[in-house]
Amino acid sequence: MDSAAKIIDTELALERAGGNADLARDLYQMLQNELPVYKVKIRSLFETKDFPALTETVHKLNGSATYCGVPALKMAADSLESNLKRGESDRYQEGVNDVLNAIDEVLENPSLPL
DSSP states (O other): OOTTSOSOOHHHHHHHTTTOHHHHHHHHHHHHHHHHHHHHHHHHHHHTTOHHHHHHHHHHHHHHHHTTTOHHHHHHHHHHHHHHHHTOGGGHHHHHHHHHHHHHHHHTSOSOOO
């Protein structure tokens, strides 16, 4: 994962929310509430090698990350999703680790600094 990507990009979050700070905060809070569930589900699906369900779950996380101003998480989810879709199984472990680490980084920032 690109370590230069920001954990939180408030300008991007505002842009994705159409300039509405309240909406940007709400979207970020919704993501915060979902991330612990994503973390458990991604780990479990990877461990059980349920790659179709893992692909679907990571796709949903990728979509959520798109609208919340969390570029490092978006980048990690996008990369893992691409690897899963291409069947690049030698990259799954690294991709899962990157996504889980990015989730942890976002969880360490419980509110959008607006």
